[in-house]
Amino acid sequence: MATGDYDHLQQAARDHLWMHFTRHSSFEDHDVPIIVRGEGAYIYDAKGRRYLDALAGLFVSQLGHGRTELAEAAAKQAKELAFMPLWSYAHPSAIQLAERVAQKAPGDLNRVFFSSGGGESVETAWKLAKNYYKLTGKPMKHKVISRSIAYHGTTQGALSITGLPGLKAVFEPLVPSTFRVPNTNFYRAPQHGDDLEAFGRWAADQIAVAIEDEGPETVAAVFLEPVQNAGGCFPPPPGYFQRVREICDTYDVLLVSDEVICAFGRLGHYFGAERYDYQPDMITCAKGITSGYAPLGAMIASDRLMEPFLKGHASFAHGYTFGGHPVSTAVAMANLDIFENEKVFEHVLANQDAFRTTLERLKDLPIVGDVRGDGYFYGIELVKDKATKETFEGDEAEKLLRGYLSKALYDEGLYCRADDRGDPVVQLAPPLICDQTHFDEIEQILRTVLDKAWSML
Incomplete structure (x- = not known):
């Protein structure tokens, strides 16, 4: 996308688009993420960067993107x-x-x-x-x-x-x-x-x-x-x-x-x-x-x-x-x-255990308290202390989730959700077409970002 077109979209987004569940103040000094296309399990932004869509948009894109x-x-x-x-x-x-x-x-x-x-x-x-x-x-x-x-x-x-x-x-x-x-x-x-x-x-x-x-x-x-x-x-x-x-x-x-x-x-x-x-x-x-x-x-x-x-x-x-x-x-x-x-549901049933096993590798990180879910639908709960299950609250949760994780995960090429409706979690629900290659990519990015998050606490 040409620089002029991109700049116009950014300004128009700030001036006119009221996004859902969005803190618009966060875009005072940051660009609005603009997603322009998708292919399979990946989405691409206006600058050409690729992201693994590990939330299926919003638990929606079962077949991934680009199905003609x-x-x-x-x-x-x-x-x-x-x-x-x-x-x-x-x-x-x-x-x-x-x-x-x-x-x-x-x-x-x-x-x-x-x-x-x-x-x-x-x-x-x-x-x-x-x-x-x-x-x-x-x-x-x-x-x-x-x-x-x-x-x-x-x-x-x-x-x-x-x-x-x-x-x-x-x-x-x-x-x-x-x-x-x-x-x-x-x-x-x-x-x-x-x-x-x-x-x-x-x-x-x-x-x-x-x-x-x-x-x-x-x-x-x-x-x-x-x-x-x-x-x-x-x-x-x-x-x-x-x-x-x-x-x-x-x-x-x-x-x-x-x-x-x-x-x-x-x-x-x-x-x-x-x-x-x-x-x-x-x-x-x-x-x-x-x-x-x-x-x-x-x-x-x-x-x-x-x-x-x-x-x-x-x-x-x-x-x-x-x-x-x-x-x-x-x-x-x-x-x-x-x-x-294409036997999509059979694919989920055949790969669900591998998805769970791959995410459970993250349990060796001190910040990961629990990995839970079923099928292609998982949450990873983040804790301050694994032994006591002490959680992050108030300003600490704010700093962890919105101050660091949301942007860091996105910058590393992973679109998912860092959320604190309840205790702080990272939620994952990739397209149903995903396989072990995608699971490994999710785990590797999460490991990198969560390890950095822990070191910053």
């Missing part, structure tokens, strides 16, 4: 039908994708409601839960239970369900009637820290306690990710989801599996519920359904939840202009074709 088949599917659909809403009308690619997703979803999750993205899918699930119980004679069931530190989206309802007080404070008051229970962070287990299965049982049982505390007649749903993202990738202990399912059945509470990140291969299956063998009443998803080549989300519901809306004058008075967009659903169909034709 997906671009061609979008162009073909745009030529035929560029737009049509799903408001009392349908179009072929939405119908075909709904059928295909329903066939892959577990159990009787046969009804697919399309949205534009993950937060909208979560919003849809909560609204459906409340609407369903009102139609079935239980109008007081409206409350939601979710987990501490869990992130579920930025819309008013999804943010209310989110368990991160710092993200919510500036937008309060939010939607009332949401309550938190412990997550499954075994590394910092407050109970049963020496017994993973017992810890999982305890954590699940706290959902029953919360339902009893609020009154079963008022609780509509429990929202849980298969592997919790915020906090740094907390997998479920053995038996955890089976116990949650029992609790939800006992109290007639809907189990919503929030799979905005975990669905479509991130854990080696179409859905995380399949990997961990539990049956949700709804699944929320987005991101990997199109591998990021077009925006799309979905809420997948059981036949039972659809049944009241098939009678008389009832309708679910909810929708989005771009939900189920023809171009997006056509891209999703092509994306699923590639998943199957």
